[in-house]
Amino acid sequence: MNQATKNLEDDHVNILQLIEVMGVMTSQSEPNISHLEEAVDLIKNYADGMHHAKEENLLFPKLGEHGFSNVQGPVGMMLQEHTIGREYVRGITEALNLLKEGDLSGISLAYLNMFRYGELLEHHIYKENNMLFRMADEALSDQEQEALYLKFQTIENQGVNGQSKNDFVDRITALKVAYIPS
Numbered sequence: 001m002n003q004a005t006k007n008l009e010d011d012h013v014n015i016l017q018l019i020e021v022m023g024v025m026t027s028q029s030e031p032n033i034s035h036l037e038e039a040v041d042l043i044k045n046y047a048d049g050m051h052h053a054k055e056e057n058l059l060f061p062k063l064g065e066h067g068f069s070n071v072q073g074p075v076g077m078m079l080q081e082h083t084i085g086r087e088y089v090r091g092i093t094e095a096l097n098l099l100k101e102g103d104l105s106g107i108s109l110a111y112l113n114m115f116r117y118g119e120l121l122e123h124h125i126y127k128e129n130n131m132l133f134r135m136a137d138e139a140l141s142d143q144e145q146e147a148l149y150l151k152f153q154t155i156e157n158q159g160v161n162g163q164s165k166n167d168f169v170d171r172i173t174a175l176k177v178a179y180i181p182s
């Protein structure tokens, strides 16, 4: 069974929805600062704080026990991309601070960093879903997948900054309803 990698792929579906919403947000000439801040908060606390923490603190070390390097190869590449993503998020936060101070150059700066973040994560998720996780499914035993999955569930229920996975998913859905007509 691939319970642990399936759990991470479910996160990817939610993260891709958030990126889709950000694509609509950044096509608007009049930015809604509170919605942009909501999107960044979801990136920081859900995509990075919860999802990337599951990968970096649990899945990747377990793969390390099976010979995967964390400085090169697929895991090393994924870690590098997480770091690049954090740089874009820092760029978005700085841009939104400019905007709140009345500096309108913050709009294009925020949109550019959001676009780059989305582009990076879409490719990153494709690589995880189609390559790294499939290699993980080959390497990990059913018991290891189950043990990881149980730890993931604990993280989801304990939450990040007082928010469970379900809270994050509800917030992404609310943004989606506001920006993408069904």
Ligand SMILES: [Fe+2]
Residues within 6 Å of the ligand: 008, 012, 051, 055, 125, 128
């Ligand atoms: Fe991921």
